[in-house]
Amino acid sequence: MAAKAAANAITYRSVASSMPAISGGRCRSSRTWNSVRLPRNRCCSSLRNNPADVDGSNSAAVVVAKDDKYGSKQIISLTARLYDYILSNVREPEIMRQLREETAAMRGSQMQVSPDQAQLLAMLVQLIGAQRCIEVGVYTGYSSLAVALVLPESGCLVACERDSKSLEVAKRFYEKAGVAHKVIVKHGMAADILRSLILNGEAGCYDFAFIDAEKRMNHEYFELLLQLVRVDGVIVIDNVLWHGKVADPLVSDAKTESIRNFNRRIMEDERVSISMVRSLSAFIFFLFDSYATTKRKYFDVKSFFVGYFDVKKLYNA
């Protein structure tokens, strides 16, 4: 699949365009999926020029722990070379590359999700057949653009951001990408916006949410989104490993502590199924389900990929 992707002009959405939604009993086989044409050989390998590893070893991946505790699993660190390889297998639409490159010169550009993370968000939206999404923390719009591009024409994304300057860039790119009609931009404090959606009778009306704003507010966003997102919907939270600081006993600043507390509370929260995913910064997925069946829908990112390709085979057969 990856080799083919590198050799041919492909579409971001090519597989699911022929498949119905697979979650929540909502089968929408007749909907129109958005197709984003990628230029030939377009991938993100241009993102890094020097694949030398941080430790100078140039090894593809380093075993950082091998212990009885981990069974026979080797734990690898994400070296620059390995990350370069991952990026070379990302299908980044041209419009997103333009946005990423424009944002690179701006203050705070490190806040943007990476192309591989954006692709994963888009795939999650596709997998659950999401129609209505919310993003908390838009910045210049990279992750929201990834979501908007794969939403069906009838879909919508409520994009919450307090910074008007970043929003100007985001709005320009929604227009340029032809998805502005799918994005409802909300300028203001995210918690207030979420509360107003609830007051507006929109509880349970959303399929997917992405939280990527003020980390100390995560729990509040989460509780509000639990009301807004339907049972069987998905919430993704960024930065749950906080650059590795959550696991470092010497770090105890307020932000790290709040993320630790949040992760602990989520781990104990039986209302949701969870999966913490390793990434440069990490995601937690929440898949809502009823109490009785909470564990039934558990999956991790590896099975996403397996499931994705299996589903493709199923529908092509």
Ligand SMILES: C[S@@+](CC[C@H](N)C(=O)[O-])C[C@H]1O[C@@H](n2cnc3c(N)ncnc32)[C@H](O)[C@@H]1O
């Ligand atoms: C990490 S960035 C978002 C990056 C974006 N998801 C992307 O991938 O391009 C966080 C954004 O959240 C916004 N933000 C922080 N606290 C907020 C709040 N309370 N309400 C709304 N936006 C907030 C910041 O202005 C910033 O633009």
